[in-house]
Amino acid sequence: MKLGLVELRRKPLRFAIAGSSLVLLSVLLLFLGGLLDGLFIGSTGLLRSQPGELVVYSSDAKDSLIRSRIDPEVRAKVEAVPGVSATGGIGVALVGGQLPDKTDLVNLSVTAFQLPVSSMPSDVSLAPDQALADRSLQAFGVDVGDTLLVGSAKTPITVTGWVSDTDYLQQGGFFVQPDTWREVLADSRPDSNLPPDTFQGLTVKLDSGADATTVADAIDAATGGATSTLTKSEAVQALPGIKEQNSTFSAIIYVTLFVAGLVVALFFALLTLERIGLYSVLKAIGASSRQIFGGVVIQAVIVALVSFVIGGVLMWLLTLVLPAEIPVAMEPARAVQIAVGLVVMSALGAAVSLRRVVRVDPASAIG
């Protein structure tokens, strides 16, 4: 095993071939993973940040916030269900907003809220012409104090603070008072106009100890089937494209990891072939197959780890030059998953040489 480490230290360039391929594959894997996370985060932030454990839609909306409407009568029935501690109306209007002195528009998810989301102070209070913007909008030039002209009616709304991880369907979270949201909705989409006190959905907080699934079923029963109540994670998965996106990108990531394993297997098969003579000498002086094979595997693991680090740096540099429209997010959990995948596949790839190492005959060292 030590011999393997010494060789790596003294002849690092010998491993540059496998390393360079793994660096490229690491960049590819990190980009794919970053894109998957970026798409997920940018689409689901609003739902994930809700303070309640449940989300209530009208049953005919097919769990789409934009098409849902919950009127005060339905809400009263929801609030009367045992286990419900509080409800908050939510609504969104996906519109453009114009920055001061700029012609470019930014995509906003103008969001009405009654219960503060996770990144807001609990005593948050906004005037009708004020908003809290998601930090993702900073990349598009939005700053605290800016007055954006929002929607078709170019309603002036001033950013007074930040929230984080609240984007919805790739549009930047922009939290306003319910009446301001209704005004923007009516001006920008007259066909989606909603009367006072009617919201698109509800976030439902539960009494401590209440079971979320049981309360969800009780809500739908109490409203006579007028609602579709989902847990927060179910609501996230119900968003259009989330499941398909996840399965497609994951499949591509797994195939790429498999390719990484094949590349490592190929490289170490060649390397082992080159060292057959050396291995027979080592065996002749007492080295076991286990020791030799351990050295090969440790080399593969170190090459994979170093390649991953270089790939990570390259990916980070890439994110600096990528346009803000490409939703790439570097999440630590994803990086760890890819690093572990790469190391495991490399170790498995190196294991392909095991048979050849075991079959080396020490006697062949003397001809």
Add this chain to the structure above:
Amino acid sequence: MLAGKEIRRAKLRFGLLSGAVGLLVFLILFQQALLGSLLLSFTGALENQSGTVLVFSEEARKNVSGSVILPPEQAQIAAVEGVGSSAGLAEGTFTIEAKGTDVDASIFGFQPGGPGEPTRLVEGRLPTTPTEAVASKEDASDGFGLGDTVTSVDGGITLTIVGLTERSRFSVAPTLWVTFDGYTALRKASNPDATAVLPSVIALTPAPGVSASQLAASVNEQVDGVQALTRSQAVNEAPGVSSVNTSFQLILVLAFLVVAVVIGFFFLILTVQKQSTLTVLRAVGAPTSYLVKALLKQIFLVVGVGLVVGILLTLGAVKGASAGLPISLEPTTMVVTAVGVVLLSLVGSLFTLLRVGRIDPADVMNRQNAGGLA
């Protein structure tokens, strides 16, 4: 002959390389198929409607779903010089019950006879009454076939499918085309509080002698608060399309690079390992062309097997993955990818080919085991 014999004797090595190339080809092809189908399912409806210019509200940022054209703007657009004909085109997402299942569907409301009509009708006819619709052929088996009836869940309006389009989906969802009156009825039924049902965009056709780009420029110049785009601009610049395109291009470039690097380095290591043998071959009279040809044969064989594996895997995956998104692989994509992989493999192996070409037969005299001085 030498090339084939070597491969037969080292099946594992060449098998691993062909397998790696095959999987990389699969990744490249599958992602291209996915990209093509995704883009077509995103914007096919815009590409295959009869308006050659589409006018969006400026704040919609080229997003049909976020655009609304107010009545004063409609009048101003229609009055722009160079407009041949104009008509409102509305789009919205509705919950539709088809074959007993609720699905999200995009519904376009167009003015019959005006710009904005679907152009890729493959079966049946266009709708003439508010309760008739044209659906996407791709969704025919899901309850959107000719003669089927579907119901708008939020409002209870029933639509009869009287025609089928191809390549005309929108937002990766089943897409229906109804008359503007039909669309208005659907909207009002789903939201009784709607104050008005307005077109999302205005579809235009230019007057004779005026090009689409000239007309778009005139509208942008003369009407405030709107953004006119030619049909191809509306397709290529639709939100998400350019970022999806850029992301996938980057992934494809990386995958192609990996192919070149893996093949190039594999044959380089192999050549370095065989250097002394190749020198002996040269010394006993084998011309350089013989060795180069043997190497090229191996490269083509490995890449050829990799391509076959990759194409077969892709065809299988395309067949299996067509449930959510109708993915298809165009023959031209396969040919272009195959040519690209072969060329990149040759580029990757260039250094190895040059090394083989530069082998000096006289070096055999330096071999210690041949009595040389090393």
